[in-house]
Amino acid sequence: MDNLLEIQNLTVELMSTRGIVYALSGVDLAVRPGEIHGIVGESGCGKSMTAKSILRLHNPQRSRMRGSIRFEGRELLDLSNREMEKLRGTDISMIFQDPMTSLNPIMTIGGQIADMYRVHTGAGKAEAWEKAQELLAKVGIEPASKRCKQYPFELSGGMQQRVMIAMAIACSPKLLIADEPTTALDVTIQAQILELLQQLSADMGMSILLITHNFGVVAETCDRVSVMYAGKVVETGDTRELLQGASHPYSRALIRSIPGGGAKGSRLETIPGSPPALFEPPLSCMFAPRCPYAEEGCLKAYPAMADCGGGHLAACFKPLDKEVPAHV
């Protein structure tokens, strides 16, 4: 099966006042048609950076991108700005963590959706307004004809996120990038939004790249998942398989630090130390200084992604055995 999106060896370097930041150093990622693919990792590991790179949202004057991002076989890094603009919102669209800051506070939600639709399709005003209502109904904001005329501040956070989703799916994109779409929401609302995303993905055959820091969200929504650490993907695989038996020591430690598995008051597993600052290009395994299994070789070279059975890839010289359950 051909991949819808294929990222190979993507590096992103950002200029900062303190020098070059190696934000991404060789990301490999593939999203299949129709699947929900999760990217999970802690703050600063490059999840959002990867998402923004796909849409080329970095300031070109202050960043340098190398590698390859192929979408339906087209190389996105070679496209002109105009071609890229055409792609954004029609073939690939994106929703963000905080819907309130993404919506225009002094414009009705119907107006915003209609405007966006007109820009991309050249439709007339009346047609776009119709479409806006149809989209709102599709994401569960009813009665749409009345809600269309409301302003963002009149809606709750969950409803605002639904508006963002309505806007993102207006042109039936093939890929939706959702950057922490439920992090600002309460759990009961989070459940509603995740349900909606899954349903839309199934109905429209749309792939979703879901970025989150919550393994629980991944477990319930994603078909496959990639774990990121310090600007690299360290493990990729089928969600269920990875959660039950992570091969990379970092993924496993991360899964084990989630409370809820052990008895009340039992000690939670922690990862000693903190993630590396990204001011130097990585030459060895980035996790080695914190890894309980690290050996001399780990500090000398970066491990390539290797298959540990059934399409499950891990970037580790000493991948862990699957038999040990990851979450006891």
Place this chain on the structure above:
Amino acid sequence: MSEPVIRAEHLVKEFPIASKKLGEPKKVLHAVSDVSLSVPKGSIFGIVGESGCGKSTLGRSLLRLETITGGKVYFQGQDITDLSGKDLLPLRRNMQMIFQNPYASFNPKQKIGSALREVAKVHKMPADQAEEKIRNLLHEINLPEDTLHRIPSEMSGGQLQRLAIARALLLDPAFIVADEPVSALDVSVQAQILNLMMDLREKFSLTMLFISHEMTVVRHLCDQVAVMYLGTVVEQAESEELFNNLLHPYTQTLMSAIPTLDPEHKKQRIVLQGDLPSAIDVPPGCPFADRCPKCQPQCRESRPQLKDVGNNHLVACHLVG
């Protein structure tokens, strides 16, 4: 049984809302309505609920950072409901708070050492004693001594939150309110902070009100748990009893909405319709009635009271017990 460290009786906190038009009747936001709880010495009391349910206001009211609209608050047996200004000062020393975002609770230009010493100075602790105490606490929270010469932007979120905990412990308070202390942190750092809290609790026999929106964290840490919805407690019990025997429909939905690692879990998911109703025009019946999957006609007519259904398990629902 000895006197609990903090005890609230029928606590009510309302905020007046300015009327938008002349002559419009005044409206009131019912942030906390009729909450009673007591936290015994050495235990951690958890408050869970979604945003806007009044959990932070409850914490602030117990510390008397808010004036109280109705009911009583007792601290170590003393009625502190109506104390004001100067009379509260000696209490402040005994009651401390830890906030969600450590970057916002430290002065960004002030060195850590100075921030910690200031606390001691305000409460007239002798300088040499304070110095020794600070060094001891740094050791407890596993940070090197040169931390004192740094400013907050040089620290990570987890390190700074540990310092916030140390600052709260500096005066040996009898009671601490921790308002979402781990919500802004990554899971691996969150685990470190939770471990630290469990250690410190043993060592200093801390009494704490732990406010969180995460059921799993509360379950892991707390002895007693109260679940809040729209300003009222809907269910309260010993932690183990509550989580093994979820009785209120709201608690059940809240628990089932949490994404877990178990792929089978999702099938039993109860997805709630709608949002939290406004705390300004609270309906007369059960506050949860509009969203409750088991709602009956009586639920819309009268508000259910908290009642004991055995094992000190309190539930406010017409359909339980």
